Amino acid sequence: MPAAGDLPLAGLRVIDLADGKAEMCGRFLADLGADVIRVEPPGGAPTRRREPLHDGVSLYFATHNAGKRGITLDLHDPADRDRLLGLAAGADFLIETERPGTLDALGLGADALLARNPALVVISITDFGQSGPYRDWAGTDWTHLALGGVLSRSGIPGRAPVVPPGPLAYESAAVQAAWAGLLAYTNRLETGRGDHVDCSVYEMTAQVLDPGFGIGGSATGGVPATELPRGRPDAGSLYPIFPCADGYVRICVLAKRQWRGMFGWLGEPEEFADPKYDTLAGRYGATERLHALIGELFKDRTRDELVAQGQERGVPIASLLAPGEVLAGPHFRARGGLVDAEVAPGLTGRLPSGYVELDGVRAGFRGRAPEVGEHDDEVFAEPPPATPAPAEGATRRPLGGPTPSPASAGDVPRRRPLDGLRVLDLGVIVVGAELGRLLADQGAEVIKIESRAYPDGSRQSLTGEAISAGFAWGHRNKLSAGINLRSPEGLELFKRLAATSDVILSNFKPGTLESLGLGYDVISELNPRIVMADSSALGPTGPWSRRMGYGPLVRASAGLTGLWRDTGVEAGFCDAITIYPDHLAARVGAVAVLAALIRRRRTGRGGTVSVSQAEVILTQLSTSLLRESLEPGSFTAHGNSGEWDAPQGLYPCAGDDEWCVVSVEGDEQWRSLCGVIGRADLLADERLATAAGRRAQRGLLDAAVTAWTSATPPREAMERLQAAGVPAGAMQRVIEYLDDPQLAARGFLREMRHPRIGHAMRTENGPATFGGVADPELRPAPLAGEHTRTVAAKLLGLAEPEIRALIEAGVLEEPAEGVDHG
16 A cells, blocks of 8 residues: 555645545545545544444444544534634635535535635535525435436336445445546646535436436447336346356356357357357347256356356356455455455454555555544644645647637636546447546547447447447547557557547556557656556456456446345346446546546656456445455345335335335434324334334334325325425436426536437536536537547648558548548
8 A cells, every 4th residue: 555645645635524425535535645634523423323333333434434534623613613714724625515504504614615715625515416496305325326317227127126235326426526526626726716516416326326318338238228118127138147056147248259159168059050149139039048058057067167167268257246255255355455454443354445546556545544533633733734826727729629718607717627638548338438528528638549440339339320329428528530559550650649648548458558569668658647547347457357347247246236136036136237337437537547647747747547347346335345344244135125224115106116215314304204104103102212123113114104105106205205304215217307306407417419319419417516617518429530630630740641541551540421520
């Protein structure tokens, strides 16, 4: 683990008031080297008592506050409020999760903080944002999964939806909040102005976990989420799971070469010898028979045998691991993705280290969470850090013309903080597309490098159109240059581009760029300031690093698939339709890239960023995995029943396949629930006076809530419960975003047009609401090679005859139509 001074955010100070919602935002910044000061009231924060507890220690608090320093302040005391303002005056960030208006009433709202320190970035993370009709509603992880469109696509067709395992909504929101906060800070480095970053967990869930208006994988066959059937889609045949001698394995046979490996493994049965079965579409009609043959082949063999044989034959395959097996397995421990550490005084457990590797070294767990007030004396004795002066501004203009005039917010000009940055984007499919898109949205000149010999799979579609909706979402604001990197001339042209670029992105199988002679050692000799970011399924090192990786196999290997299941059905696994964690892994990469660029301003040197998608999942499940290490067998599938209070569940509502999450947390919400559903008699039952008592009577309470919700439409049930302060969320389908008043009020969606798509498209807006950061442009995604000539002429300085000769030789490529919009 590198020393804090070697990490990219070293020297930055964060005042962290977050409690119970997205606390991993501050933890992620601490992992990247920031000095994060956790502020608690005397006696400790409420999350110190949050379950699960082990020997009196909140494992949630331990995992989410590791690497921070801790102080105590009573914000109801005027003297302590002044001390907080003093700390904020010397800080770079302040993170808070209070309900809207709470800090304003104490004189500590964003306006007061920015008046004291105009360069401060205030990150407000609330359930529904600082504005809109839902502003004052109460949220939980489950309500956001319901409203955010995730729940409607999770489950077995014909059965109730299934709540995904773990606190995925809040954990994903924490990463998005870190991304938004670093964008605002980067803007400050150029302008000297801080910002108030308004982060809505509801919106961030809809954007990050499995976005309905974002690029998708192969699970939907290219069909946008807005056009999926009303019930849970059946995608299990694409990524089938088979029982074997000691558990289950999942395969992911998509490409022709993978099918030929599977065909040989089956003994080349004559009935599947026809070349038509080389295609996914050709095999689709024979799924039942084919899966019967595979099931017979697998049933008496162990998972390890099958994985080894599948890897030898080029068949993507993975074991469904249980959490305990993940913790005990060799791969993540060898990579440092799991560490044994003291998480509280006298308590040691095994837990995920953190999200990323920088320069080949883990940026993660650096020390246990603080005790109450542990660092009071040292923090209050320290002088405030120096505030860096604003930079002179960007040194380049984006290719294709002058920078657009910024929008304005009051008297403050709004701008895109990555304006002037040049990015070479080798990313493919979902995670590759999304990382480049995130940078392009914020003003970076992102050039997608591609070739016909090795096409990006996301350009393929079942209907054969030039641009699909998913591709249009995932590659907006980019340019495309067709360069054949398998040719010596193409490699040299890429190197010339790299010499004048800032970032290179890739998500190939580990070792691919090195085999092409484009590893960091080569590129950094040409350009020591370059930042190279890679993403892979299981990481670039470790015993599993060369395994074929797809999202479904990553989820199986990380233990998530076995937890994400309908507990009322044998082998009721139901994660096949999701593309988690692709969009999240892209944001983890974006945070780390931006951190590396911030370090570059300080040191003048670039570096590398590596993201393992499996370790992204593990980090999201940190609390439960730590508990599993201390209490083996504790991390199991809970289906639609909450573990810590009741009623917490998913309840049927009036209508066809309509549902509402109700998630009571605490005695006050319990009393309010009883009032709304007209069951005052339950309040008189002494057995139900405590959370433990309510858990013991879960069946009774579920029946009472179901009796009321079954006669109530889902939005009405949600609104009536929320009006009483009870967290509730209607199961919302993606198409229903268009009519959601909260999303409309906050400008969550915008209209985008593409010349190859004959209708206007709705698309997500930026990652948060800012004061000084402009909304993204919405330039159309490019055709393959659409900007080849412009890149060759303007960036490489090639004359037209040279360009024409390179195109004729197959070194450069352009669209068949010859389109080049510049």
